[in-house]
Structures are given as C-alpha cells and as structure tokens.
Amino acid sequence: AQRVTQPEKLLSVFKGAPVELKCNYSYSGSPELFWYVQYSRQRLQLLLRHISRESIKGFTADLNKGETSFHLKKPFAQEEDSAMYYCALTQGGTSYGKLTFGQGTILTVHP
Amino acid sequence: GAVVSQHPSWVICKSGTSVKIECRSLDFQATTMFWYRQFPKQSLMLMATSNEGSKATYEQGVEKDKFLINHASLTLSTLTVTSAHPEDSSFYICSARGPVAGEYEQYFGPGTRLTVT
Secondary structure (H helix, E strand, O other): OOEEEOOOOEEEEEOOOOEEEOOEEEOOOOOEEEEEEEOOOOOOEEEEEOOOOOOEOOEEEOOEOOOOEOOEEEOOOOHHHOEEEEEEEEOOHHHOOOEEEOOOEEEEEEO | OOOEEEEOOEEEEOOOOOEEEEEEEOOOOOOEEEEEEEOOOOOEEEEEEEEOOOOOEEOOOOOOOOEEEEEEEOOEEEEEEOOOOHHHOEEEEEEEEEEEOOEEEEEEOOOEEEEEO
16 A cells, blocks of 8 residues: 655744755555645645656655655745645556645744 | 635534535536545545546545445535544545646645534
C-alpha cells in the first residue's frame, strides 16, 4: 500500500529565509506526487504537481525516485506562505485521482 | 475557476439520526467525486470514490451501509451518514474531478463539519 510521510508537523522560519518542507513516499509503482496548500479558513487547493515541473508562488518540488522524496522548497519565504501544506500521492490507471495524503506540515513565516 | 460547494457547512445531529451532505461542482462536470474524512489535527483519509451513474467504491475499513454515497448527476454527489453516532463526528470533505479548460483537475469543497451529540 502507498504511504506518504511528512516528518515535520510544524515548521517556523523568518521572512526571507529559505524553507524546505519534507515529503517521503512509499509506493511500488510510478506515482504522481502533489503538494496541496490550505490557507487559514480556506479550502484545500493544489499548489503544484511533479509532472508539470513548474514553479508556483516561488515554490518548487523535485521528485527524487532514488530517495522516494518530493520535498517542497522556496528560497525566500514570505509571510503569506504561512499555511498548512499537504504532500499527496495518486496511483495511475483506474485509481488515478484517489489521493493519499501525508499528515501535513504547518508552516509559519514570522516577520 | 472551478468551484466545488458543500452543503451544509456544518451540522449538529442527535445520535441515531441520519445526515445528508451534498457536494456540487458549480461550473464543470465532475465525472468522479471523492469523499474524504478528516479528524482533528489529522490528515485527510479517502473514504470512497463515486463515478456518475455507478456504485461508489469504498476504501478498506469504510462501512458502505453506514456511509451511503449517491452520484446521481455529473454535478452532484451526496454522502449520507446513517444512524450517526458520536464517533462519526468529523470533518467531511469532497473533491470533484472533471475537465476544466481541457485539463482534468481535482477541486476540493470547503468541507462539512458534522457533530453528533
């Protein structure tokens, strides 16, 4: 069975500092990985997915199949980045879209 | 952008009663809808997947007779918690997946907080 692990429940940084939210996964096949973000009192929304290899709001994430990781990075954190971040995985085929979520990391960016 | 709504946003019911939660895709057709459950300070757990016009498929450990899912149209799925008990109190979140601007994306609803007394 697939599993997603986010080892940090809480992460605090100061504005302008680099930030890295860790995500590791276990899955025997070829998964698709996502990062979702939930700002205060808002719904969950997609931040980025590994297949598009794009940068959203300054965040990037690279899939490392050797280390089974998909860490989220941003070189200069902003206060508005404070939110809950979830790493998620979906399988291919008929199970595509069924998301397995990590426990989430609460990021707090201090002024 | 695509929007998914849920109704009600919160509900309190007495133990033994049933509660229906609606999930609607407002401006796109959702070929697939997913229902998740989130306990306080925990992650989202997939409960079931529903495709329009067919029976829902439930994840292991989820009682299908307890959590009735109906996906009657391409814009509406309902989750009915039957004979609710306090342990069913949770935050229920739906997501809808369908073509938006030519791409298949998945969008989440705002969630429904259920409290069973």
